[in-house]
Amino acid sequence: MNFFEYQDRARQNTQKLIGLFILSVCCITLAVYGAALVSFGFLSEAKTPADLWKPELFLLVAIPTLLTIAGGTCYKVLQLRQGGSAIAEDLGGRRLLPDPINPDERQLLNVVEEMAIASGISVPAVYVLDRERGINAFAAGYTPNDAVIGVTRGTLEQLSRDELQGVIGHEFSHILNGDMRLNLRLVGYLHGILLIYLTGRILCDWNRGLDSRDKNNNGVIWFGIALVAIGLVGAFFARLIKSAVSRQREFLADASAVQFTRNPAGIAGALRKIAHHSDRSLLQSPYAEENSHLFFGNALKSDFLGELTATHPPLEQRIRRLESFRGEYASPAPISTSGNRQPAESQDSLALGFAGANSPPPATPARVAVNPKQIVAQVGTVAPEHFAYAQALLAKLPETIQTAVRDRHSAIAIVCALALDSENPQLRELQIAWLRQVEPAEVVESALAFSQEIAQLDPRMRLPLLELTVPALRQSSPAECQKLFKCVTGLAKAKKQRSLAEFVLYLVLWHRLQPCINPNVENKIQYTALKQVWSDCLILLSALARVGETKPAAIAFAFRSGLGRLPGAGQQTFPETPPAFKLGELHESLQRLGLASPKLKQSVVDACAHTVLLDNVVTVQEADLLRAIAITLDCPLPPFLKQSR
Numbered sequence: 001m002n003f004f005e006y007q008d009r010a011r012q013n014t015q016k017l018i019g020l021f022i023l024s025v026c027c028i029t030l031a032v033y034g035a036a037l038v039s040f041g042f043l044s045e046a047k048t049p050a051d052l053w054k055p056e057l058f059l060l061v062a063i064p065t066l067l068t069i070a071g072g073t074c075y076k077v078l079q080l081r082q083g084g085s086a087i088a089e090d091l092g093g094r095r096l097l098p099d100p101i102n103p104d105e106r107q108l109l110n111v112v113e114e115m116a117i118a119s120g121i122s123v124p125a126v127y128v129l130d131r132e133r134g135i136n137a138f139a140a141g142y143t144p145n146d147a148v149i150g151v152t153r154g155t156l157e158q159l160s161r162d163e164l165q166g167v168i169g170h171e172f173s174h175i176l177n178g179d180m181r182l183n184l185r186l187v188g189y190l191h192g193i194l195l196i197y198l199t200g201r202i203l204c205d206w207n208r209g210l211d212s213r214d215k216n217n218n219g220v221i222w223f224g225i226a227l228v229a230i231g232l233v234g235a236f237f238a239r240l241i242k243s244a245v246s247r248q249r250e251f252l253a254d255a256s257a258v259q260f261t262r263n264p265a266g267i268a269g270a271l272r273k274i275a276h277h278s279d280r281s282l283l284q285s286p287y288a289e290e291n292s293h294l295f296f297g298n299a300l301k302s303d304f305l306g307e308l309t310a311t312h313p314p315l316e317q318r319i320r321r322l323e324s325f326r327g328e329y330a331s332p333a334p335i336s337t338s339g340n341r342q343p344a345e346s347q348d349s350l351a352l353g354f355a356g357a358n359s360p361p362p363a364t365p366a367r368v369a370v371n372p373k374q375i376v377a378q379v380g381t382v383a384p385e386h387f388a389y390a391q392a393l394l395a396k397l398p399e400t401i402q403t404a405v406r407d408r409h410s411a412i413a414i415v416c417a418l419a420l421d422s423e424n425p426q427l428r429e430l431q432i433a434w435l436r437q438v439e440p441a442e443v444v445e446s447a448l449a450f451s452q453e454i455a456q457l458d459p460r461m462r463l464p465l466l467e468l469t470v471p472a473l474r475q476s477s478p479a480e481c482q483k484l485f486k487c488v489t490g491l492a493k494a495k496k497q498r499s500l501a502e503f504v505l506y507l508v509l510w511h512r513l514q515p516c517i518n519p520n521v522e523n524k525i526q527y528t529a530l531k532q533v534w535s536d537c538l539i540l541l542s543a544l545a546r547v548g549e550t551k552p553a554a555i556a557f558a559f560r561s562g563l564g565r566l567p568g569a570g571q572q573t574f575p576e577t578p579p580a581f582k583l584g585e586l587h588e589s590l591q592r593l594g595l596a597s598p599k600l601k602q603s604v605v606d607a608c609a610h611t612v613l614l615d616n617v618v619t620v621q622e623a624d625l626l627r628a629i630a631i632t633l634d635c636p637l638p639p640f641l642k643q644s645r
Contacts, residue, residue: 020244021189024237028196029065031233035226036061068199073192080184082519084140084148085125087187087294090287093127093150098406098472104156109406110394111165112149115172115260117464118390119382120627120636122512123471124149124175128156134279135159135270138294139171140180143523143634146515147175154279159270166267167296169257169382176380176636177256179249183294190238190290197231200224235289242293242311250312254322262384264325271297271322275315375609375626376602379635386638393464398453401465404446408476411469412439412484413446418466418505419491420451427495434494438487459620460639463627466505470512478517485510498583500547500621504628507587511632526595530568530603533596536589537566537604540629542578543586544611547622552577562611566603590632601633 036042036057080086088095100106109126116123121144132152141147149171159167174180204224258264274281274297281297282288292299293311302310312318394402404410416435421427435444454465473484488506492498498506527533545559559578563569593604608629612622623640630637 018189020241021193024193024234024241025066025069027237028069028193028230028234029062031230032061032065032196032227033058035230039222039226065196068195069192071192072195073189076191077185077188080188083142083146083515084180084184085127087138087140087184087291088125088127088148088150091129091150091283091285091291092131093129096126096128098408098475099403107161108151108156108164108168111161111168113468114387114390114394115165115168115382117393117467118260118386118638119172119176119380120630120638121145121147121172121175123467125471125474126150128153129283129285132283132285134282134299135274135277135297136281136283136299137167137171137296138291139174140184140294141175142181142184144175144636145512145634147180152283154277158273158277160266162261162263162266163270163273164266165261166257166263167270169260170253170267170296172260172382173253173256174249176382177249177252179246179253183246186242186293187290190241193234193238194231194290196227196234200227200229200231204228238290239311246293246311247313250318251321254318255325256382258322258325260382260384260387262387264322268319268322271315271319275319372606372609372613375613375637376606379602379605379630379637382638389639390464393458393461394468396458397461397465401450401453404450405465405468406472408472409443410446411472413443414450414454414465414469415473415484415505415509416443416447416487416491417450417454418462419488419502420447421495421499422451422455424495431491431494434490435487438490460623462501463504463508463624464639466508467512473509473513474516476513476516481513481517484513500625503583504621504624507590507628508631510587523595525597527592528597528600530566530600531572533593533600533604534572536592537563537607538575538579539581539586539589540593540604541607541611542581544608544625544629545578547612547625548614548619558611558614561614562607565607565610590629594633596633601635605630605633605635605637 037052037054040057042052042054042057085095096105096109100109105128108128112126113123124139124141124147127148127150129150129152133154134152135154135158137149137151137155139147139149149168151167155164155167174183204221254267257267261267281295281299282301283292283295283299288299295311297315298310298312300311401414404414416439420431432444432448435447439447454462457465473481476484485506488502488509492502492506530537541559541562544562545555549555549558555578560574563574593601596604608626612618612626618626618640627637627639
């Protein structure tokens with residue numbers, strides 16, 4: 001099962017969740033009606049089953065019950081539109097500073113950054129639950145682009161780096177497999193069910209000081225007690241639903257963590273420490289009940305039903321399964337931590353019909369050997385080699401840049417530095433002159449200094465470097481983000497024409513900062529058939545066909561090769577030549593394709609790969625463009641590793 005199939009399965013699980021939720025609401029409504037029959041004496045007066053049906057009483061209790069559940073659910077769903085940060089803050093989480101002083105917190109940020117670069121997703125915001133001494137962690141968000149990672153204080157203090165890597169790898173699996181959206185929906189739905197219990201408590205407290213000899217008051221009190229009992233039924237249903245949804249996914253996430261790190265001893269060691277820790281993985285937060293299914297380990301004490309309502313498999317069973325991997329992964333993948341800089345590779349100037357498109361490429365451009373059939377299989381996966389590559393890559397970054405990416409003002413300067421032309425001195429001077437008009441002098445000077453350091457880096461480090469700036473940039477206001485976009489666009493206009501590297505920069509930056517600009521927008525699937533996005537596919541594949549080809553015949557062949565990979569393309573009208581387009585149109589097409597179903601996205605990514613990689617070799621800039629398109633479609637694509645000349 002690949003990334004797209006997991007995404008599809010998550011959608012199907014959401015439908016099952018809705019069905020279970022409706023069933024639970026029906027059962028709770030009937031239970032409340034039964035409690036009303038008992039509390040007000042109708043049950044004892046009934047002589048036949050037909051006498052138990054009291055339409056007026058049913059409406060009297062059903063309407064408030066349904067309104068309570070619906071109100072609680074709607075309230076929570078609206079609150080969760082903020083994404084995973086709402087969960088983290090409810091649980092008492094503290095967002096880590098960009099450059100923490102505490103060595104444990106710094107190590108946590110390093111591990112999260114390494115895993116994000118290896119998997120091709122945006123670096124998540126990281127929260128620490130300072131009041132929680134148990135060993136636990138969670139991932140929350142609607143998409144990989146707005147995910148957050150949270151860990152307890154006990155996790156930071158008790159786990160080694162290898163064990164922490166295993167736990168973070170487990171949480172990244174939930175991000176990549178589409179579990180998070182389902183988990184957030186589950187939190188919203190279950191909140192309404194749990195409100196019945198709270199309503200019963202309110203009724204009991206409200207009647208505490210009233211005359212107990214009043215029979216009407218006694219009925220209300222007993223009704224309140226009944227609601228408390230029914231609320232416990234709601235809690236049972238909530239735990240049962242969470243158990244049904246999450247238990248098997250924990251085994252998958254454990255296995256994925258081993259696949260990511262090639263070190264089963266790491267995550268197994270974390271589970272063993274949970275088993276022997278005084279607080280185990282338990283949480284003290286009052287919000288633990290509704291969020292327990294998000295966590296790495298059991299956040300709640302077991303009830304009398306044991307495994308039936310447990311959100312996680314037993315620790316012993318998880319450890320036993322992890323131990324079965326030891327023969328396959330005898331030791332962790334070797335990691336290079338050398339801080340020596342690598343000589344910069346010559347960069348291909350092939351462009352997407354942009355500046356330099358007609359310029360001859362260098363004699364020996366940096367290229368990456370890759371099979372187009374591997375692209376779809378790699379989406380949403382992380383091999384140990386990717387994790388090792390990410391660690392080595394980050395270790396090669398100059399210390400000044402490693403520090404700067406975590407400061408918002410310095411991150412802006414790095415983005416400007418990445419947008420400056422590195423080949424044409426005259427164009428670069430025009431850009432600098434324009435930059436001095438729109439940015440403070442200190443930002444301009446920092447950008448110039450960073451550009452000199454960036455020029456010495458391996459060109460494959462440009463995209464990861466941009467990704468590392470995202471957490472700091474997300475601390476900006478929407479207006480500040482818009483200003484940054486205008487700055488990047490203005491630097492391109494200063495040259496009269498946008499290069500491929502600048503387009504990739506803008507595309508990735510625009511998508512990554514959407515949670516900051518439009519925090520309450522949830523992108524829902526709007527397109528499920530190829531005919532709905534056919535014109536967008538034509539523009540996208542036409543653009544990609546021009547990336548590595550210059551002759552009209554070769555461009556047309558690449559274009560038609562990509563179209564042929566789209567299922568059902570034979571039923572559509574093929575243009576005689578690849579259509580012309582503008583960059584704005586290409587960006588709009590990518591936005592629409594981002595709203596396609598997972599299976600449709602899979603076909604689009606496959607078509608893109610076959611359009612660009614006809615010769616099974618891709619330049620570094622082409623690889624960045626392909627990854628930028630995958631990012632825009634929320635299809636995380638890990639780095640291409642093998643390099644050839």
